[in-house]
Amino acid sequence: MLTYKILIIKYYMRLISTSGPLPTRDTDDFWLRIRKARNLGGAVLGPFEAWLLQRGLLTLFLRVRTAAGNAEKIANFLAAHPAVVEVLYPGLPGNPGHEVAARQMQGGFGAMLSVRIAGGESRARAVAGKLKLFRQATSLGAVESLVEHRASVEGAGTLVPDDLLRLSIGIEFADDLIADLMQALAA
Structure with missing residues (x-):
């Protein structure tokens, strides 16, 4: 293999x-x-x-491995946070696609995840606005971490929950990204 x-x-x-x-x-x-x-x-x-x-x-394999490792740490942190309703990430054992992802993906579960924030759309937008290390942008990946409020990007009629933030995790130090998320969720 x-x-x-x-x-x-x-x-x-x-x-x-x-x-x-x-x-x-x-x-x-x-x-x-x-x-x-x-x-x-x-x-x-x-x-x-x-x-x-x-x-x-x-350096692609180094960047992909680092971003995937960071995403897994962040997903685990967010899954245990009281201000988070749900984390959508195939690397979490409770994710419906986890078993398939674990069989198919080696070396990580990717650098993209979504998180549903308790408190609805206004709270999700506030959390995104308080982040300092994450750039607000729509992208499927870069070396820097990105956040977007997906429902507002898609507009009226979207099926995306209005409390959902999509995160594209980069190669920054994972503890710094977690600290940034922690301060934004606490604000």
């Missing part, structure tokens, strides 16, 4: 190889439309962007 590090490297090496050429079996109408879109839109990485991609891959 491949290790977590090897899987990440294989995935991103595949990304590098598809950042330039796009091979297909046939030169049909669909391929011609793709080629036209690439030519008109500039969908091929320039030399500098390709270099940045290659450079970032060298």
